Amino acid sequence: MREEDRNDIRNLPLFRNMTSPCFDALIHAAYDQVFPAQLELIRQGEVANFLHVVLEGAVELYANWQDRDTTMAVVQPVATFILAACMRDAPYLMSARTLQRSRIVLIPAVDVRAAFSRDHGFALATVQELSEGYRNLVRHAKNLKLRNARERLGAYLWQRSQDAGGVAGFVLPQEKRLLASYLGMTPESLSRAFKALRDHGVHIDGMRVTITDPAALKALVQPNTLLDTALNIP
Amino acid sequence: MREEDRNDIRNLPLFRNMTSPCFDALIHAAYDQVFPAQLELIRQGEVANFLHVVLEGAVELYANWQDRDTTMAVVQPVATFILAACMRDAPYLMSARTLQRSRIVLIPAVDVRAAFSRDHGFALATVQELSEGYRNLVRHAKNLKLRNARERLGAYLWQRSQDAGGVAGFVLPQEKRLLASYLGMTPESLSRAFKALRDHGVHIDGMRVTITDPAALKALVQPNTLLDTALNIP
DNA sequence: CAAAAATCTTGATATTTGTCAATCAATGAT
DNA sequence: ATCATTGATTGACAAATATCAAGATTTTTG
Numbered sequence: 001m002r003e004e005d006r007n008d009i010r011n012l013p014l015f016r017n018m019t020s021p022c023f024d025a026l027i028h029a030a031y032d033q034v035f036p037a038q039l040e041l042i043r044q045g046e047v048a049n050f051l052h053v054v055l056e057g058a059v060e061l062y063a064n065w066q067d068r069d070t071t072m073a074v075v076q077p078v079a080t081f082i083l084a085a086c087m088r089d090a091p092y093l094m095s096a097r098t099l100q101r102s103r104i105v106l107i108p109a110v111d112v113r114a115a116f117s118r119d120h121g122f123a124l125a126t127v128q129e130l131s132e133g134y135r136n137l138v139r140h141a142k143n144l145k146l147r148n149a150r151e152r153l154g155a156y157l158w159q160r161s162q163d164a165g166g167v168a169g170f171v172l173p174q175e176k177r178l179l180a181s182y183l184g185m186t187p188e189s190l191s192r193a194f195k196a197l198r199d200h201g202v203h204i205d206g207m208r209v210t211i212t213d214p215a216a217l218k219a220l221v222q223p224n225t226l227l228d229t230a231l232n233i234p
Numbered sequence: 235m236r237e238e239d240r241n242d243i244r245n246l247p248l249f250r251n252m253t254s255p256c257f258d259a260l261i262h263a264a265y266d267q268v269f270p271a272q273l274e275l276i277r278q279g280e281v282a283n284f285l286h287v288v289l290e291g292a293v294e295l296y297a298n299w300q301d302r303d304t305t306m307a308v309v310q311p312v313a314t315f316i317l318a319a320c321m322r323d324a325p326y327l328m329s330a331r332t333l334q335r336s337r338i339v340l341i342p343a344v345d346v347r348a349a350f351s352r353d354h355g356f357a358l359a360t361v362q363e364l365s366e367g368y369r370n371l372v373r374h375a376k377n378l379k380l381r382n383a384r385e386r387l388g389a390y391l392w393q394r395s396q397d398a399g400g401v402a403g404f405v406l407p408q409e410k411r412l413l414a415s416y417l418g419m420t421p422e423s424l425s426r427a428f429k430a431l432r433d434h435g436v437h438i439d440g441m442r443v444t445i446t447d448p449a450a451l452k453a454l455v456q457p458n459t460l461l462d463t464a465l466n467i468p
Numbered sequence: 469c470a471a472a473a474a475t476c477t478t479g480a481t482a483t484t485t486g487t488c489a490a491t492c493a494a495t496g497a498t
Numbered sequence: 499a500t501c502a503t504t505g506a507t508t509g510a511c512a513a514a515t516a517t518c519a520a521g522a523t524t525t526t527t528g
Binding site: 044045064065066068070072083084085087088091094116117120123124126127130131132133134135137138139140141142144145146147184222224225226227 | 278297298299302304317318321324325328351360362365366373379380461
Binding site: 409410411421422424425426429440 | 505506507508
């Protein structure tokens with residue numbers, strides 16, 4: 001593994017407070033691999049053998065039932081995924097595929113669990129990470145149940161804008177069909193939701209979004225840290 | 235606190251493997267209280283000061299945004315709630331109210347966090363509890379996104395029947411309006427979903443449910459441990 | 469570069485779900 | 499027991515969202 005990658009992982013909140021011997025042991029047991037785009041990394045139902053760390057690229061977490069699919073999250077560098085299944089030693093509830101060519105570190109779940117018992121700083125960080133993951137899922141569920149399609153899109157756009165530092169213009173980071181699935185609607189409905197948002201201060205041109213009237217969008221969306229996964233909501 | 239209640243708490247997976255001194259310290263710091271029905275125990279947005287343990291009665295976890303409300307879960311004895319907010323020392327994302335007269339133990343969050351650092355068995359149990367909570371929320375979100383209203387009700391009824399030991403008949407444990415909100419629909423839609431399920435082996439009479447054709451219901455619902463959460467709403 | 473494939477948009481239409489209003493049924497209070 | 503309140507159901511209708519089909523646009527591939 002490259003020194004730079006090792007440091008990126010080391011700096012994640014999950015690993016930041018580990019003792020060096022424990023971190024080294026964990027990294028030593030890990031595999032660093034590059035996967036092409038559109039590769040299925042994990043299939044829901046399989047037992048969780050590895051904690052995954054995305055170093056480069058992007059990974060989609062999705063789920064399916066019968067012939068229906070839905071996107072649950074997109075994981076971008078540098079971040080871990082499926083910690084809960086690893087800690088429980090249980091089957092994955094979601095599948096994962098690369099969206100782009102991605103560099104991913106695989107840490108054996110058994111070593112993660114061992115580190116939890118050996119290193120208190122890591123145990124603390126694990127609980128913080130799981131708790132925040134839990135809370136973000138509560139927000140996602142609240143969002144799905146309390147807002148309609150147009151409001152969910154508006155809230156997403158508002159949040160993106162805030163995360164980018166409160167800028168008015170930005171580029172969508174993923175395909176619209178993926179965004180639609182994540183927000184719990186069809187691509188057609190997403191298209192129409194974008195059109196409906198023109199009356200609420202949002203201009204769209206291809207992948208480029210411009211918030212022409214932040215006050216109007218904010219009034220529609222009523223952003224709220226209890227609903228929106230927010231780094232930056234005033 | 236009554237000896238019996240203390241033992242009930244002691245036997246919860248979360249507390250089972252604590253050392254006795256740690257458990258005693260935690261319980262000593264706790265308050266045991268009885269609340270009347272329909273009392274608001276927690277309001278979303280407040281900082282989490284207590285881990286709650288329901289000993290008797292039932293508690294509804296719900297959320298609201300603008301003028302809309304939704305039920306997120308019903309907690310029945312003996313179980314804890316809002317562990318994640320306590321561990322993060324963060325604002326509650328959900329409100330809580332008693333559905334019936336309830337006996338509830340309040341454990342100061344600061345003591346819970348201290349116990350996490352002092353007692354490894356408790357730390358392990360905390361992570362297991364949070365992970366399972368996380369996974370149940372993933373199931374809830376998948377259910378909302380992948381199934382329609384009729385399928386969600388069918389899956390719920392199937393799960394209830396399984397939890398009761400595979401029986402054909404049982405009584406709904408909560409008001410239908412609560413169930414409707416939990417399942418993400420209006421009471422009217424729930425009523426119509428019940429009617430629609432008559433063609434899929436479900437008979438309803440007031441609060442009494444009879445599964446007249448388990449095979450038909452199962453075919454509709456396609457129950458699946460990756461989707462159906464065991465005992466989220468009892 | 470051109471052809472092919474995939475994504476996105478739009479219109480027409482269908483289905484699902486919500487809203488409103490009325491009624492019925494159950495429950496609790498006096 | 500009777501009245502009042504709350505919850506459940508039903509019908510009529512409206513709104514939201516999905517589906518299907520056709521083009522338009524973009525991306526990928528040979």
